[in-house]
Amino acid sequence: MSLIRWNPTRDLATFPSDIFNMQREMNKMFDSFSRGVDEPTLLNGNWMPAVDVAEEDNEYVVKIELPGVNKDDVKITLESNILTIRGEKKAEKETKEKNYHRMERSYGSFQRSFTLPTTVKNDKIDAEYRDGILSITLPKAEEAKPKHIEVKVK
Amino acid sequence: MTKNGQVALVRRENDALAKRMEPLEEFVMPAVDIFETAEAFILMSDMPGVLKKSISVQAEAGMLQITGTIVQVQNENVNLLYSEICKANYFRKFTIGNGIDVDNIQAKFDDGVLTVVLPKNETMRVREIPIK
Numbered sequence: 466m467s468l469i470r471w472n473p474t475r476d477l478a479t480f481p482s483d484i485f486n487m488q489r490e491m492n493k494m495f496d497s498f499s500r501g502v503d504e505p506t507l508l509n510g511n512w513m514p515a516v517d518v519a520e521e522d523n524e525y526v527v528k529i530e531l532p533g534v535n536k537d538d539v540k541i542t543l544e545s546n547i548l549t550i551r552g553e554k555k556a557e558k559e560t561k562e563k564n565y566h567r568m569e570r571s572y573g574s575f576q577r578s579f580t581l582p583t584t585v586k587n588d589k590i591d592a593e594y595r596d597g598i599l600s601i602t603l604p605k606a607e608e609a610k611p612k613h614i615e616v617k618v619k
Numbered sequence: 620m621t622k623n624g625q626v627a628l629v630r631r632e633n634d635a636l637a638k639r640m641e642p643l644e645e646f647v648m649p650a651v652d653i654f655e656t657a658e659a660f661i662l663m664s665d666m667p668g669v670l671k672k673s674i675s676v677q678a679e680a681g682m683l684q685i686t687g688t689i690v691q692v693q694n695e696n697v698n699l700l701y702s703e704i705c706k707a708n709y710f711r712k713f714t715i716g717n718g719i720d721v722d723n724i725q726a727k728f729d730d731g732v733l734t735v736v737l738p739k740n741e742t743m744r745v746r747e748i749p750i751k
Contacts, residue, residue, distance in 0.1 A: 516701065570663065596670065597731010
């Protein structure tokens, strides 16, 4: 008496898109070798939330996908320039005994760490959780901001 | 054929190839949990980064379709140093049987998780028959 049947044609419909996702994943993997971001290992936690790191003129912004995570279950720490985000996504308690048809979402503990450039104002770091995304704003120190120097031509 | 002609031909073939390789519409399938209670089927889907108003849940002709549009914050001064978060929109389709009370499907969105409650109709419900 199962309601949602597996539909093989649905997976086929997403096939071209999957190929491109795979290509992107591969590129990401190769990119990560040459970059300074700490690669997560499975030892760090049960699942790895996806992360974006962006640089703006005055700040760095780290975004982490944490859908369904209670913000009280997330801890952000900074220790000798290493920013660590760790926490736990708890399974809904009232649904534990129920009959599952599909279980694709990730649960359990997670942890990700990043080495920050020394030019971040450590005491001005700000974090916000909205619509399942945790955004951490790391303002740059004055010396790291882009400066315009006018040179007079005589 | 002149050299210019050959270059033009190669370029045209390259363009055609590139067009064929382009996916028609890029989207991601959000991860879902589906479970069943005595009264309903409950679908929970991770859709981080979408606004509540950009989500659509549609049920028709035995299909349930969920879509969510990602908000693109475009800022020219942003340099993405590291990117794992997928920027494509969410899309997923499910087949639903006859046992669903389609008129009373309810959906909510909290903390990046879409929850859709699909109540069972009379034919689907588990009925206990008392023994006299």
